[in-house]
Amino acid sequence: MNKKIELLAPGGDIDSIKAAIAAGANAIYCGLNKFNARNRAANITFEDLNGILRLAHKNDCEVFLTLNIIFVESEIPDLIRLLNKLINTSIDGVIIQDLGLFYILSNYFKSLKIHASTQLTTHNKGQLKFLSKLTANRVNLSRELNIKEINHLSHIAHQNNLLTEVFVHGSYCISFSGICYMSSVHGGNSGNRGRCSQPCREQYISTPRGIDYPLNLKDNSAYLDLPELADAGVDSLKIEGRIKKYPYVYTVVDAYRKQLNKFYQKEKLNRDTSILYKVFNRDFSDAFLQGNLHKDMFIDNPRNHSAIHLAKQKGSLSEENLEAAKKEVYEQSMDISAQVKKIIDQYHAAKAPVEINVSGQDGLPLKVSVTTPETTFDLVSDSNLVNTDKQSLDYDGLLKRLKAINDTEYFIKNMKIGDLQTNLYLPFKELTAIKNKIVFRLNDSREILPPVKIPGLKKQDRKQTKASLSVLISSEEDLKLCGETIADIYFQIPNSIKDQSKELMALFTSNKNIIPWFPTILIGDDYDAAVNLLREIQPNLIVSNNTGIAYEANQLGIDWIAGPQLNIVNSYSLLCLKENFNCSGSFISNEINQQQIRSIKKPKDFKLYYSIYHPMELMTSRQCLFHQVIGCEKDSIDENCIPNCDKSVSLSNLKNTSFFINKTKGNYHKIYNEHHFLNTAIVTDIPDFFSSFFIDLRDVKTETKMEVDKLELIKLFENHLEADSHSTQQIKKRIHPITNNQYQKGI
Structure with a gap:
């Protein structure tokens, strides 16, 4: 094979980074102690970063920095300061999620x-085109995709100047990444902020099937699937595990490196996975990659x-066998730790020392000699030194002028000025020029980039506006509401649209006033069917929770609103969507609180939307969630499950x-919070800010009871928007129990 695939390893701390390099990783992804999606990892400081970059690049290993969270408005200034520091490092890439950060990087950095x-939950070709337009260089494809789907998307990605990476080892999430709010709602620890507390892996009251951990998946392992991934055109194989320690990282990376080398040399691949069982695992599955969504993906x-695993290998899970296995695993773990520690202790992630010698005499140029572990070079000033009684060169002044060296992969260990005559003067601009030349040489001939100043965003003057009401339905029986209210009516399109294309075409053709509401997940043929629906019905307006559909709507000249699942939390995300x-218009995320919403600056001629009543969708899963709870007559999902299954x-x-757990015809399995979200207060808390308030009247079963029919509820909300206090009280009385914790806490 001519093309080499990148092996991308996790680096949760300095020792893990050393372990990844020592084991043969081509690249590492790591996070700083702020702004990354693994806050539970030890992470690194910015001070550590330059030393890590030096070590990695010396070993032909790239480093990617994770900034993969959503940013609230108050964090943008700190983020920009960080970016201004990063542009003068040798970082090889930044991993991001926030659309506002896409806007900032593509325009200013x-x-x-x-x-x-x-x-970003990337799973269809429209999303690839969306990301390409935002100048992304590569994309991590959703873990739920199978080899055939990955092959198709890699081909499309390469046509759009994108590289693809796929997770090949480590934890699976039960939810599509980026659209899980379970930890956010229960505990205030948003997964989109790197604080996921993994409530899905907690123990639950034993289910009817006798399962205590019904949402717990086995770990992902594509150790035996590397040829198929190579044939699919994948550019990077990514190992999950930034909260794992160095023995784990070394063991897994080393195993995959050896397997890849066998593949490159056309040798028989290793079928023995025992080495992977010697470090932390929840047993392994490659079911998503193989497209076999089987109940065996779960582990209790x-x-x-x-x-x-070891006890089973030795014959049985008897108590005696299990105790012996635990002891052996512990001893193996100690041995692996000791062996890997010896290896990584030979790697040094500190910045390199620089020795500086400054010399000069009256009437001659200033000479600065620089010595690094690799080389020695001299620099001289353009002007000659002159004798002076004022502003003469001294140790402290020179050190202050040259301190920028400490912001590189080097640090000033020692500076000598014994050969510098006293009472000499040189203009500051000359010293600055010498400093810049030194940094240029130390930075592999890269110029120092000046700080980027981003123009401040101005708040638009709030004009007194009357907010409208919008309503989401998903049942044809509710179409009768269209003639009974002036509210905008959205109709939800299912995840599996290909089997309902004709019916949906007829529905929207016959009901021109209803607005299509596109879901977050549209994979393969379902995405193609959704695009075809757009082209055929040519609606005046849509709501899209999928960036692929958003891209196509823009191409077709169809107005579109960014849906709530795009989780917009800052002004730059709004600019990104509007300008690109x-x-x-856009929904503002329900994850943020009143103050965080207030700080958002709306672009000119742009509408903002907010959901004040809805069932709280905590996650969407491609797997069957009934297997571990009530069981299913089928062992795995087949072609009939998504279109036809309807139960909760x-x-x-x-x-x-x-x-x-709610599964409706044509949709994936979803988990909802026990109580609906209700926030009537925002209407008066933040007046004249939103163009429309939204209520979700789909028939989603939770503990929340609605003691009025849908039409009466719509009327109550319409009156509430007219500041009718009686209607407001009736809403609170007729809908219960409810929650608005997210609006209180924020992220």
Whole structure:
């Protein structure tokens, strides 16, 4: 094979980064102690970064920095300060999620390569085109995709100047990444902020099937699938695990490096996976890659599976066998740690020392000699030194002028001025020029880039506006509401649209006033069917929770609103959508609080929307969530499950909090919060800000009860927007129980 595939390893701390380099990683992704999606990892400081870059590049290994969270408005100034520091490092790319950060990077920091995070849930070709327009260089494809789907998307990505990367080892998420709010709603730890507390892996009250951990998946492992991934055109194989320690990182990276080398040399691949069971695992599955979404993907234990695996290998899970296996696993773990520690101790991630010698005499140029571990070079001033009684050169003044060297991959260890005559003067601009030349040489001949100043965004004058009401439905029976209200009516399009294309075409053709509402997930043929629907019905306006559909709507000249699942939390995200894709309006995220919403600056001629009543969708899964709860007559999902399955069930955690699993025809499995979200206060809390307030009247079962019919509820909300206090009280009385914790806490 001519093309070499990148092996991309996690680096949660300095020792793990050393381990990845020592084991043969081609690239590492790591995060600073701020602004990244693994806050539970130790992470690194900016002071550490330059030393890490030096070590990695010395070993032909690239470094990508994770900035893959959503940013609230108050964080943007700190973010820009960080970017201004990063542009003068040798960082090889930044991994991002926030659309506002895409806008900032593509407009103001063009030297930084952009990698689209898995948090962007990329799974269709329209999304690839969307990201390409935002100048992304590569994209991480959704973990739920199979080899055939990856092959297709890699081909499209390459046509649009994008590289593709795929997770090949480590934890699976039960939800599509980037659209899970379970941790955010329950505990205030948003997964989109790097704070996921993994409530999906918690113990639950035993289900009817006798399962205690019904949402816990086995780990991903594509160790035996590398040839198929290579044939699919994947450019990078990514190992998950930034909260894992150095023994794990070294063991897994080393195993994949050796397997890849066998593949390149056309040798028989290793079928023995025992080495991967010697470090933390929850057993392994490649079911998503193989397109076999089987009940065996689950495991009823979130803890380390190593001892159980070893005991099984030795014949049985008897108590005696299991205890012996635990002891052996522990001893193996100690041995691996000791062996890897010896290896990584030979790698040094510190910045390199610089020795500086400054010399000069009256009437001659200033000479600065620089010595690094690799080389020695001399620089001289353009002007000659002159004798003076004022502003003469001294040690402290020179050190202050040259301190920028400490912001590179080097630091000033020692500076000598013994050969510099006293009472000499040189203009500051000459000293600055010498400093810049030194940094240029140390930075592999890269010029120092001046700080980028981003123009401040101005708040638009708020004009007194009357906000309208909009309503989401998903049942044809509710179409009768269109003739009974002036509210905008959105109609939800299912995830599996290909099987309902004709019916949907007829529905929208016969009901010109309803507005199509496109879902977050549209994979393969379903995406193509959704695009075809757009082209055929040519609606005046749509709402899209999928950036691929947003891209196509813009191409077709169709007005579109960014849906709530795009999770918009800052002004620059709004600018990104408006300026790049002609977006006419956007929902503001329900994850943020009143103050965080207030700080957002609306672009000119742009509408803002907010959901004040809805069932709280916590996650969407491509897997069947009934297998572990009530069971299913089928062992795996087949072509009939998504179009036809229609049922729901609840489960409860040990705190007696209930969660509702809801599967409707044509849609993936979803988990909903036990209570609907209701926030009537925002209408008066932030007046004249939103163009429309939204209520979701789909028939989603939770513990929330609605004691009025849908039409009466619409009338109550319409009156509420007219400041009718009686209607406001009736809403609170007729809908219960409810929550608005996210509006109170924010992120």
